Amino acid sequence: MTNSPLLNSVWDFVFVPQQGALDITTEFGRLKVEPNEICVVQQGMRFSVDAPNRPFFPKPSGLPDPPSPGYEDREVSEYRVISKYQGHLFEAVQGHSPFDVVAWHGNYVPYKYNLKNFMGSCPAFPPTPRYVFLGVEIGDPTHNRDPSIFTVLTCPSAKPGVAIADFVIFPPRWAVQEHTFRPPYYHRNCMSEFMGLICGNYEAKEKGFQPGGASLHSMMTPHGPDAQCFESASTEPLKPVRVADGTQSFMFETCLGLGLTDWGEDTCCKVDASYFKCWQGLKKNFDPNWKPASKE
Amino acid sequence: MTNSPLLNSVWDFVFVPQQGALDITTEFGRLKVEPNEICVVQQGMRFSVDAPNRPFFPKPSGLPDPPSPGYEDREVSEYRVISKYQGHLFEAVQGHSPFDVVAWHGNYVPYKYNLKNFMGSCPAFPPTPRYVFLGVEIGDPTHNRDPSIFTVLTCPSAKPGVAIADFVIFPPRWAVQEHTFRPPYYHRNCMSEFMGLICGNYEAKEKGFQPGGASLHSMMTPHGPDAQCFESASTEPLKPVRVADGTQSFMFETCLGLGLTDWGEDTCCKVDASYFKCWQGLKKNFDPNWKPASKE
Amino acid sequence: MTNSPLLNSVWDFVFVPQQGALDITTEFGRLKVEPNEICVVQQGMRFSVDAPNRPFFPKPSGLPDPPSPGYEDREVSEYRVISKYQGHLFEAVQGHSPFDVVAWHGNYVPYKYNLKNFMGSCPAFPPTPRYVFLGVEIGDPTHNRDPSIFTVLTCPSAKPGVAIADFVIFPPRWAVQEHTFRPPYYHRNCMSEFMGLICGNYEAKEKGFQPGGASLHSMMTPHGPDAQCFESASTEPLKPVRVADGTQSFMFETCLGLGLTDWGEDTCCKVDASYFKCWQGLKKNFDPNWKPASKE
Amino acid sequence: MTNSPLLNSVWDFVFVPQQGALDITTEFGRLKVEPNEICVVQQGMRFSVDAPNRPFFPKPSGLPDPPSPGYEDREVSEYRVISKYQGHLFEAVQGHSPFDVVAWHGNYVPYKYNLKNFMGSCPAFPPTPRYVFLGVEIGDPTHNRDPSIFTVLTCPSAKPGVAIADFVIFPPRWAVQEHTFRPPYYHRNCMSEFMGLICGNYEAKEKGFQPGGASLHSMMTPHGPDAQCFESASTEPLKPVRVADGTQSFMFETCLGLGLTDWGEDTCCKVDASYFKCWQGLKKNFDPNWKPASKE
């Protein structure tokens, strides 16, 4: 355990562990957060993150779980509290552990949540239409729903129907759409999409998207399934199919543009420079002389 | 064609033909409304309803359809316009047909809508929780949604989340819920439910509910599937199943109590006095010593 | 001065003197209200109305005027206060004048307002479209505004855009509309219209509508200018014209139906049974073979 | 225990026991409600009320308390469920106890609340000004607050700031107002006030208002402290004083008029016909020649 906790004075943190569990100590107690769980630590709370090496006795409830009780009554010669404030880091030195809160009440408390308990349903405010649909026949929209029914957390902006950020997942489910193209369609979004994979294979990019990986599609950048996914989804019979079993992908969708740090763009050496090639196999299917077959 | 149209000065009419088509003449033109279509004639519009005996040239669009153009330039010695105003009927006599409107613009216009084009989705405002769930194990709620996603028309009240009336349908769809009881659960509703069947067999009452029939469950009257439906839905394997193919049931759900006319309660001689018996076959399944089998 | 004031426990009163002034004594002081002025006495205030026979020293401000100060310190053997409560009249006897309030503060106070100071402009909330326009060519709508810009007082309902009652006037103004029919068009209103004349001649009914008179058009009852007005407005050149100089007509427009008392319908012997005849001179102008002349 | 529970299909019940405890059995379990506690049983719940003769094991929390768990698995030959619906009583006969619910989840549940835990604070929406202050000098309003800070429960109407009903209490507290008249002032209210006493002596009517008693002041009926209270509160020094210790009075304040049943007005023989006399000792203190002493 380090003697150097962090706090964010202005915003909340959302943790989405993709590989390996986190042992998060807070002023309110401890949370062990494993992949497929998320954790929210709110503005102003002192916390530290370690690899889990201590026993936990979790009692998962199906609802968001508060921390396990726990406090330290520990004198430390130089405890350094790091504060992120207005984009800068500040340091304060104190002589005792900040994790010395014995009890608390109220609902201003960090929590974790197991995504397998999530049931996609209507968020508190219905979304405004946000997508520009372009490029392929959409077919009968009877069963295509806005992905917003998969919104787990939302941070609303002052503009109704627009989120500073939505946290969305694509959990295991049945696909039963008929007369349509079932994967996520080709689109441009007026929101930025930061997407990641926690486990399994993402249906729309079967090879190029691994657990621990993530993609960023900034506002109005067109994207959609790769060539392989397009081919199979265009020809398979449309009977009920179980999708995403054993997988969990997630998305932060925000009305803001997301900046890249130098670390993320260069230092980490993890950017996939050939990502765009996943669409190059898409063939031109347009035939100006095509006519629909007669139907009922 | 009669020379006696009707208008409702205070409210709109919604027509839901269950058996046989309607030929509706309005000041805005004519609408032929067939079963599985609905028609809205708004406050103050003169109209008359006949059995269809004239040729129509419909051009259905998938969207709500306005009337086919048409007007009458016809002198009539005693044209009697009946007005429903504040619960009473008034009659005015005039010397010409009221259906003499040659053209109009705007969106204050009667329309019809084919229910087969409806895609269940989020209404404009998300519903507040409205149900009291009682009596059976609900199980994993992962796929049970509020029926409000089937709302076709809503007439909102001044209280957010509460409708003066919702018009709801239960169209053909896939049932994919798992770990649960799939038919409409046993419940009491704080809204009144007036339900009817247009075609096919209703899944929760396979025998006792015929096309052209209707049921009324007033506020807080408990109801749910009949004994036969309960038995089969409790034992069938939960694989994807196509439900309601070939059927169309509908519901008016209202925060008001619905009164019964003498005609409806007595004169028509159509009340099913043994309706309550559909639940009498339900067996008591409670065993205070029962314990759940261990599960993962 | 009588010893029998009135109060309305549930609603406010709006007085619109059409012929002769009113001397209104209230707990807050006295108001002399002359034709072309209106007076509001709010819920629960004791007041009495007399013919004015005492000197006033008004200081009109252009804004709504509060009462002139004044109180009575007067013992009365049997002062009878009449209260209108839930549609009934109640009487309480007390031994002193209720007009004994020496001073007050706040804005819960009766007031009067001179309609000549009114400038038609946007009400606090813009109206929803409320009219069904039928029956005559409307032409270029460039200058036709919703009459709501003439709303002086509004009592909003819980439904945005719908008023329990609007008090509207039609003050002297310039008519500059071009390519159109300038008088109030033929229409049905989803609101009830109770209209009256304070002075002058109303443009749309030049003979049949006298100062002190009033008309009631209930919801969805079609109405519009009389035959004479239609003829002249259809043929006059459309140069700027000063209208309504020397007149003041008003309207209470309400989303409710208005009931008629026996006194109003029969006892008063003032109902104009031939009112409907003002429209009988309207000629049928429809020619199915008519074609518009070509225009730029 | 009777075999005849009640339910209200349209509204909720609020119980305020003034004398003696209630033993309330509901489908959700049992609640023992003692004086100074209130109990809410919502729309559509079956319940019965008895004198408490069974042991309870309450675990009061300081928050609203749900029922103690409990159910009956009991066959009854003729169980009669009484339903109050649209102002009428209906009866249904069934063969088993309705109190057979073994478990439930959610927050649609009856609850009780101990009024001693209430801390007066801001309600969810700030009240609009509702009072007409008349009749006595109010003095320095620095510490006079709107009684709405004592609102325990509110049932909002569709009109912001207006309640269908507020449930308000006047708990023990310090009175520290200076330069003012401390008891409830003389006023007319645009709301109806139904007030009762649970224990102790009400400060504004020290004799005439006993535990178990209640008063009704309909809209715009003036009222205020009795003569004795006025005298003492006008002359006592204004040092901090503990008020209402050992008492609990409550008020239902509603924007609706309250009707009286025959039972309440006559049959019960409990109406205090001399109630109005409590104000008859109030002396006239007005002196037109009075002048305020000069102050800083």
Place this chain on the structure above:
Amino acid sequence: MTNSPLLNSVWDFVFVPQQGALDITTEFGRLKVEPNEICVVQQGMRFSVDAPNRPFFPKPSGLPDPPSPGYEDREVSEYRVISKYQGHLFEAVQGHSPFDVVAWHGNYVPYKYNLKNFMGSCPAFPPTPRYVFLGVEIGDPTHNRDPSIFTVLTCPSAKPGVAIADFVIFPPRWAVQEHTFRPPYYHRNCMSEFMGLICGNYEAKEKGFQPGGASLHSMMTPHGPDAQCFESASTEPLKPVRVADGTQSFMFETCLGLGLTDWGEDTCCKVDASYFKCWQGLKKNFDPNWKPASKE
């Protein structure tokens, strides 16, 4: 036709051609936009702007017009799409024309609108008072309206009544105000005003404001008619006058401050450095001894 379209990833474009028409090609088809028309191209749409050299077959409707249908099925070796994103320009190279959309549905579509069809009326939300009126006698405000009735487009901010930008025009109309100064008054605005002229002469600056020109009055910068306009408007008789015939001036009014590019301030060499002189001829008219003539 260039092979280099533009898109704006974050905001919409509004085009207001002042001199010469624009030929705008978009993914949704083509729009020919002539002076006195405006064109909106929304966020994320690819488009290019040319001088019109191709035949169009416009069918103007009086309503906003969508593009004429059209698409290109064209391979291009290096098609360069320029994207404006977060204030920077980005370039992407592709091998085909982006204008290859064959069909679309929905209302996310560029459109043009002919300003001659605009009728000034109430915007969706009434404006809050925004002006500080200073410096000259305003006179009888009976006919002076807030210019907001001329708002054609508004982009609301999160603050009710405040627009990120309003697009306002001053179309031909009758001026009928009496007892007042008719031109735009001297004022400071809490909004920034960017104003331009499309055709004709602007009434408040008859010489110094030519078609194709524009002015910027930043927040709280006082401005108003030039000296010549002040003189004539102060002395002319106030009979109905037709104003702005043959002209069209427009204004973008925004709650934000507008920055100037180097090009706009220097490079273009178009800034009128003597603009301020238009007010220097205004004479001081203040006479402390002046008294109004008595009036009725």
Place this chain on the structure above:
Amino acid sequence: MTNSPLLNSVWDFVFVPQQGALDITTEFGRLKVEPNEICVVQQGMRFSVDAPNRPFFPKPSGLPDPPSPGYEDREVSEYRVISKYQGHLFEAVQGHSPFDVVAWHGNYVPYKYNLKNFMGSCPAFPPTPRYVFLGVEIGDPTHNRDPSIFTVLTCPSAKPGVAIADFVIFPPRWAVQEHTFRPPYYHRNCMSEFMGLICGNYEAKEKGFQPGGASLHSMMTPHGPDAQCFESASTEPLKPVRVADGTQSFMFETCLGLGLTDWGEDTCCKVDASYFKCWQGLKKNFDPNWKPASKE
């Protein structure tokens, strides 16, 4: 009097004189603002601030006071108006005093307000919970109110319940809380707190906070009473006590971070570098073996 007034084109100014009075000349007249008064000068108004050396004839009303009438008809060779616009200062030269406004109407007017007239009550919108309470036993919260009841002015943001800035005071009052720690508790605030003292001694920091002084606690910086205040408030008997007599402290509380100018941080040489020591005397009181005494 200088010939160089200032205006702020984008925001309003709030003046809170802590030591010595201000003589503020505006286009609307003059205001003498003394300690314990505040003054608001809105966006775009020209004003200058001097030490008061001219006689005033104030007529304080208890309400916000507008300026005393006054104007200058004064030619000046070089009058320099300084404008603060978008964070920069601009200068315009003119030949006459801008304080030449003879009369005005409306409510866009600077005003002053005497804080002694303030009565703490509910602000227009109730605050959302904003505090994180940490570190000491809070006890019975019966009388602890959110400090928001002391809000004098609020500048709301677009997010309901969050203010761009609240101006709050802590006026003389009775402290009657029981079973609790009465001074401001130890807390972190998600808002920034800029606090100052106008006169007297602040209760929570009796020595280190002088009239004319101010403190800044940025978001989420923990703070609370000094050691001395903690000791006495923890041991004194909790009888009614008059607090803050003869003092006036104020706070600007804002959801934004406040930047420090170089002048404020260094040049002024007024920063109290030992401020943090006021908490160093706080002793550790935690005893893991402590148990509460039994109570009723």
